[in-house]
Amino acid sequence: MELFGSFTVLTGSIFLFSAGLGVLRMPDSYNRIQTGTKASTLGTILVLTGLAILHPAWTWKLLILIFFILLTNPVSSHALARAAHAIHVAEAEETVVDKLEEEENNAHAEEQP
Amino acid sequence: MTGLPVSTYVLSSGLALILIGLWGLLMQKNIIRMIIGFSLVDTGIHMVMIAIGYVTGRTAPIIDSAVSIKDAATRVVDPVPSALVLTAIVIGLGVTAVMLSYAVSIYREKKSLSIDDCSESKW
Amino acid sequence: MLKRLFIFLTLILVAVIFSDLALNYSEHSKLSGLAQHYASDGPEELGAANLVTSVVVTYRGLDTLGEVTVLFISAAGVGLMLRRREHPNSRAPARKPASELVETAARLLMPMVFVFGVYVFVNGHLTPGGGFQGGAIVASGVLLLLLALPQAQLGHRLIGFTESLSGFSYVAVGVLGIVLAGGFLDNRILPLGSFGSLFSAGAIPIIYTFVGLKVGSELSAVIDRFRSDESRPEQ
Numbered sequence A: 001m002e003l004f005g006s007f008t009v010l011t012g013s014i015f016l017f018s019a020g021l022g023v024l025r026m027p028d029s030y031n032r033i034q035t036g037t038k039a040s041t042l043g044t045i046l047v048l049t050g051l052a053i054l055h056p057a058w059t060w061k062l063l064i065l066i067f068f069i070l071l072t073n074p075v076s077s078h079a080l081a082r083a084a085h086a087i088h089v090a091e092a093e094e095t096v097v098d099k100l101e102e103e104e105n106n107a108h109a110e111e112q113p
Numbered sequence B: 001m002t003g004l005p006v007s008t009y010v011l012s013s014g015l016a017l018i019l020i021g022l023w024g025l026l027m028q029k030n031i032i033r034m035i036i037g038f039s040l041v042d043t044g045i046h047m048v049m050i051a052i053g054y055v056t057g058r059t060a061p062i063i064d065s066a067v068s069i070k071d072a073a074t075r076v077v078d079p080v081p082s083a084l085v086l087t088a089i090v091i092g093l094g095v096t097a098v099m100l101s102y103a104v105s106i107y108r109e110k111k112s113l114s115i116d117d118c119s120e121s122k123w
Numbered sequence C: 001m002l003k004r005l006f007i008f009l010t011l012i013l014v015a016v017i018f019s020d021l022a023l024n025y026s027e028h029s030k031l032s033g034l035a036q037h038y039a040s041d042g043p044e045e046l047g048a049a050n051l052v053t054s055v056v057v058t059y060r061g062l063d064t065l066g067e068v069t070v071l072f073i074s075a076a077g078v079g080l081m082l083r084r085r086e087h088p089n090s091r092a093p094a095r096k097p098a099s100e101l102v103e104t105a106a107r108l109l110m111p112m113v114f115v116f117g118v119y120v121f122v123n124g125h126l127t128p129g130g131g132f133q134g135g136a137i138v139a140s141g142v143l144l145l146l147l148a149l150p151q152a153q154l155g156h157r158l159i160g161f162t163e164s165l166s167g168f169s170y171v172a173v174g175v176l177g178i179v180l181a182g183g184f185l186d187n188r189i190l191p192l193g194s195f196g197s198l199f200s201a202g203a204i205p206i207i208y209t210f211v212g213l214k215v216g217s218e219l220s221a222v223i224d225r226f227r228s229d230e231s232r233p234e235q
Helices: A002-025 A029-054 A056-086 A099-111 B006-027 B031-052 B079-110 C002-023 C033-046 C051-059 C061-081 C100-122 C131-148 C156-180 C204-225
Strands: none
Touching: A002 A029, A029 A056, A056 A099, A056 C100, B006 B031, B006 C002, B031 B079, B079 C033, B079 C051, B079 C061, B079 C131, B079 C204, C033 C051, C051 C061, C051 C204, C061 C156, C061 C204, C100 C131, C100 C204, C131 C204, C156 C204
């Protein structure tokens, strides 16, 4: 059982490391926000789960923590990315599709007449 | 490490913060940066006050399962600097709010945030 | 140029004084006399488990009253300087709404933040925390509301009423201390109760509740003032 818990914590730390690596190496802000949030949220959840397996007395508190992190981390990165798009932060040159811009143009075109 | 006690490190970093905040206050031209300098001086002073009240090897001044009533006087750090810093943090918040409202008013009047444009008080 | 030279000179002199302070600092090995008295006699006299709370609310209660007054004055100053121009035909300006995800998450989170803030200031005499910290947490919950639902309007009458009522009740509890117990802001007007339970330490939870409510409503009013009242030009 302890081996399984330690293995989960190790996997979580690998994900956290890859989140840091992604924030360093991605070409533009939107990519950085995306890798930072996804990988670090999963890494944190795995580390906390592994901790819950290693110390079963803390299970409920860690579950509540996981719930809070799952609720706040993606929402805050979503708000940050939308704000970055609203002030026209530069996109990478390889960008092909920009769904948010298309959607806003459609919304404007509908309001015109 | 068996070198200096912890409170010396906290004291020195608090004094360094005060120095950095003073530099920001005196050298910067943007009003918002000067307000950030004030905030840094505040934080540095709080750290210095907490460091002075610390005694090595003792724990927080709260009586629960870790510290019983009988040996409270020999097991806790000084509670008075903590109480003073509690007050000081709230006062720092109030002062920062007033300074920021000054900055907003100045911006509304002069459309610029540089302190070089506010020259009415100069001779 | 000369001004910069003087600034550098000042900073170097201040640095010399600070280094002298830091190098000659030797830590105490035991508590000073006053702290000794607070730590050894405080819990039995006052019944509060948190020694810092007993210092802030009872032993140094008058300073806390002064601090609450300073907060009130700063909030009044902010309200004076950021006064909204009274236009006769202006309603709430059109603000760009936040996305639906943020709104849903904020609606889910805000009650939890408020409950946590209230928990912190009601349990100020047992765990770390107290009125000022709990009030700041409540104000950050209000900030979350203002950021996620930009078209929300705060009830200014309710906030002002809460603030004045809490301030007045704080002084009233203090005066009750003179009438019923040892002096101003003495907490023995209510029974000390069993050590470590919620209803213990006399009037300390009541005082801290009033302080927490006052600080929370005050900071919410200050945050609301800083919202821009002119609508920003659409890009």
